[in-house]
Amino acid sequence: MGPHPAVAAIRLAVRRTLTDLAAEAGTTFTAPVREPRQRPAEAPLVAAAVGTTLIGNAARHPSGLPRTPAAPGSPLVLVAVSGGADSMALAVAAAFEAPKIGLRVGAVTVDHGLQPGSADRAAQVAERLRSLGLDPVEAVPVLVGRAGGPEAAARDARYAALDEAAERHGAIAVLLGHTRDDQAETVLLGLARGSGSRSLAGMPAQKGRYRRPLLELDRAATRQACSAQAIPVWDDPHNCDPAYTRSRVRHEVLPVLEKHLGGGVVEALARTARLFRDDADALDQWASLAERDLRTGEGTLDAVKLAELPPAVRRRVLRRAALRAGCPAGDLFARHLETVDLLVTGWRGQGPLHLPGGVEATRRCGTLVFRRQGD
Numbered sequence: 001m002g003p004h005p006a007v008a009a010i011r012l013a014v015r016r017t018l019t020d021l022a023a024e025a026g027t028t029f030t031a032p033v034r035e036p037r038q039r040p041a042e043a044p045l046v047a048a049a050v051g052t053t054l055i056g057n058a059a060r061h062p063s064g065l066p067r068t069p070a071a072p073g074s075p076l077v078l079v080a081v082s083g084g085a086d087s088m089a090l091a092v093a094a095a096f097e098a099p100k101i102g103l104r105v106g107a108v109t110v111d112h113g114l115q116p117g118s119a120d121r122a123a124q125v126a127e128r129l130r131s132l133g134l135d136p137v138e139a140v141p142v143l144v145g146r147a148g149g150p151e152a153a154a155r156d157a158r159y160a161a162l163d164e165a166a167e168r169h170g171a172i173a174v175l176l177g178h179t180r181d182d183q184a185e186t187v188l189l190g191l192a193r194g195s196g197s198r199s200l201a202g203m204p205a206q207k208g209r210y211r212r213p214l215l216e217l218d219r220a221a222t223r224q225a226c227s228a229q230a231i232p233v234w235d236d237p238h239n240c241d242p243a244y245t246r247s248r249v250r251h252e253v254l255p256v257l258e259k260h261l262g263g264g265v266v267e268a269l270a271r272t273a274r275l276f277r278d279d280a281d282a283l284d285q286w287a288s289l290a291e292r293d294l295r296t297g298e299g300t301l302d303a304v305k306l307a308e309l310p311p312a313v314r315r316r317v318l319r320r321a322a323l324r325a326g327c328p329a330g331d332l333f334a335r336h337l338e339t340v341d342l343l344v345t346g347w348r349g350q351g352p353l354h355l356p357g358g359v360e361a362t363r364r365c366g367t368l369v370f371r372r373q374g375d
């Protein structure tokens, strides 16, 4: 009997990502290993209820632990693990697949320190991961600030810790457990913010060192996979806390949409993300070519030629120029670009515009000038 279909689907998705990574790293493939027989323990879900502490017997799972870990010094991939079903299913699949491909796999679990007992829980998750064959495994405590609200502050601290761990261990990539459901939520959140196509494109499967192998799979699959392999999971109470926007989207908004618009909303939103990604990529490429043509010097653009561009391309050129002059990407919003755009399309001699990061945009003699004050 082969593995549970959800386990097989997750392994396949992870294998694809790891194979790409191994090819990029120039790793030599080892001979393919046959799927091991499923063990009888692939039945009960040990702990999946909200707030459940980790229990379970590591010796009983998962099915088919890697036989021989990849040689020391082989390229290392880290998995970012919260302890939830998505990232646990991902970590187990990576531990199963990586040695066959000549990669080592480790994990980092970040302790945000936002709940009582979080350090103990992070230590338990780390221990669990070690018992699953991942190495190295670290539980990293972080200090979460306040900038941008609680979700953004936790995310910033988490990614800083993941980046630092990846650098320190020389990892070739960090895997994240986002699923198609997370993607649908991201698209809805972007839509509600009134964002452009780049935001509606959701999360990319690959960005820098980060990869999201499960982006085409349902959250239900990761739960089923953990259940089938008797992997204890921990549900972050924040995921169900209505104080968090994403939680409300997950538990209230999406179910209502599914109910009233018919099934398949999550899939449709994920498809929307893919289509918008292609559109946004094409527009970015166009803007990059147009910018080369319009640049008249360091931080200066030909305003007359800018006016001839379609708005979607023009705004992208303006954004690029503002970023190049030193605007922080996270602080530059559509409303800033709309006012800069008026220097091109609604010119009536208005004065310099002050953009985030101390950048100033002015129009002089048919030229837009972006400069950081004091430069």
Ligand SMILES: Nc1ncnc2c1ncn2[C@@H]1O[C@H](COP(=O)(O)OP(=O)(O)OP(=O)(O)O)[C@@H](O)[C@H]1O
Pocket: 079, 080, 081, 082, 083, 084, 085, 086, 087, 088, 108, 109, 110, 111, 112, 158, 175, 176, 177, 178, 182, 236, 239
């Ligand atoms: N505390 C953490 N430590 C390490 N990685 C994390 C942590 N929290 C989230 N991640 C990574 O980011 C991904 C998305 O996290 P998020 O909280 O948005 O989703 P989730 O549905 O709660 O995922 P999961 O079921 O894995 O907890 C996780 O799958 C994991 O890869």
